[in-house]
Amino acid sequence: MLNFALIGAGRIGKMHAEIINLNPNSKLKFVYDVNQEFAKNVASLSNASVVNKAEEAINSNEIDAVLIASATPTHIEFIKMAAKAGKPVLCEKPIDLDINKVNKCKEELKNIKSPIQIGFNRRFDLSHSKAQQARSKKEIGNLEMIIITSRDPAAPSLDYLNAAGGFFRDTTIHDFDLSRFILGEDPVVQVSAFGENLFDKNAKTAKDFDTAMFILKSKLGVLVHINNSRRAVYGYDQRVEVFGSKGMVISNNQTPNSIERFTSSSTSSKETIHFFFIERYQQAYRDQLESFIEMINSNSKPKVTFEDGRKALIIANAAYESFEKKKIIDISYD
Ligand SMILES: NC(=O)c1ccc[n+]([C@@H]2O[C@H](COP(=O)([O-])OP(=O)(O)OC[C@H]3O[C@@H](n4cnc5c(N)ncnc54)[C@H](O)[C@@H]3O)[C@@H](O)[C@H]2O)c1
Known part of the structure; x- marks a missing residue:
């Protein structure tokens, strides 16, 4: 215990x-x-x-x-x-x-x-980790593209935005880490970033974005597309697509149950997707803790290291530089 x-x-x-x-x-x-x-x-x-x-x-x-x-x-x-x-x-x-x-x-x-483990919980999500395994076991052949959609259900308060430290370093950092997780040993070497203010006044006041899009490139030439929004009216939109020479795997949105409704006005409409991260990633948070406990008990290394946290922040910083300079940025991890 x-x-x-x-x-x-x-x-x-x-x-x-x-x-x-x-x-x-x-x-x-x-x-x-x-x-x-x-x-x-x-x-x-x-x-x-x-x-x-x-x-x-x-x-x-x-x-x-x-x-x-x-x-x-x-x-x-x-x-x-x-x-x-x-x-x-x-x-x-x-x-x-x-x-x-x-x-x-x-x-x-x-x-x-x-040992220091960093809370990139999405690595422990069963579907995302299956997508990662499809890459590492070459089920999809040679990896060519990763597409990550990550959209929050509703924009946060101005207080949150002022304290959080910016969209890329606070939120997209999960997607930068997930990209690194799926890429495995193949490092991210370039980033190109866009940030926009399309709907949320608070984001503008906080000099932050409500909408963002990124292209990352790995050393082997794999292209990663990430898109983020602070508002998706249909819930917490979390999808990962991993595409290669022999096919594709998709980690799709999940609903709290799998019921489908057939009525006089619609057929086969599913429940709305999970509301936010605590509901969507509950299994991942639990397995993250389980993995941390196992790591301590077996005296092994954390599955997500301090260095993983440092590298994700370096990518986020390069993304800000890309946005500010309006150019593709080469990434160095020194
Ligand atoms: N992995 C994830 O999915 C995920 C999701 C949400 C938040 N987070 C991270 O978790 C952290 C907390 O986020 P949150 O949403 O719970 O924020 P929060 O504002 O709800 O909670 C932060 C807490 O820290 C306390 N605090 C502030 N300064 C402190 C200090 N010096 N000593 C002790 N406590 C102090 C505050 O009083 C508050 O209770 C952030 O780093 C955030 O990025 C991760």
Whole structure:
């Protein structure tokens, strides 16, 4: 049984608390959040204790692992604290918005053995990972194109936009990582990005985008198309298409059930798709935790590493550069 400390008890922290307690091999012991009310609420739902300082939880002998789900600018501080205390870390994406801080953290922790896993949960989605396997097992022959559609159901608040750090580094970073996951050893070497303001006033006020499109190119010449929107009236639109010389696989949208309706006005209409990430990726979040626990118990390496988090941020930065300079950007991971 692994005892967890949870840092950050907001939207995703609350979900992680539930998942930790649902897993028969883990238990939530301590919760820390600068907002004591949030911490108390999550702790009471999970039979855990609230601590007044992150150090109290992270350094406690009763803790085997740390899950960081606090606001993005706080991740590095807690990653360092946990790694230096010898505690395995599962940290939400992105590691940080500033690549210099990420590089500095990498350098500072280079001799520390404690594993750090980054929360790119989509890699653990059963359908997306089947699509990745179709590529790695050559079921679709030679990979030629990847098409990722990722659209949120509704635009977020202005407060969220002001705090999140921008569409590419906060949201598309999942798709940059998913591209890397499917490409495997073949690195992304170029990016071309467009961002637009088509409908959301808040995005414009926050100097952010509501609509974006990207083309990435891998070293072997595989082309990756990513399209993002902050609003899809029909729900959380998550599709991945992997195309090669011997065919194609599609990881399609999922509905909460598979009922199809036949009435006097329509035939075979399905239920609406899942509302948002917590519903759509519930299985992936659970399997992500399961994989983290297995990694600790078997003393192996995380399936999604700090370096994966760093590389996805480098692609996001290159995408911003492409947008600003209106040109294709070559990517270097140094
Ligand atoms: N993997 C995913 O699908 C996914 C989905 C949503 C959010 N996230 C990531 O999870 C993180 C949290 O996002 P959220 O949507 O839950 O945000 P949120 O605003 O709901 O929660 C963030 C929490 O962090 C707390 N916090 C802020 N500063 C803190 C500090 N110094 N110490 C401790 N707690 C602090 C806040 O009080 C808040 O409760 C972000 O990094 C976000 O990018 C990942």
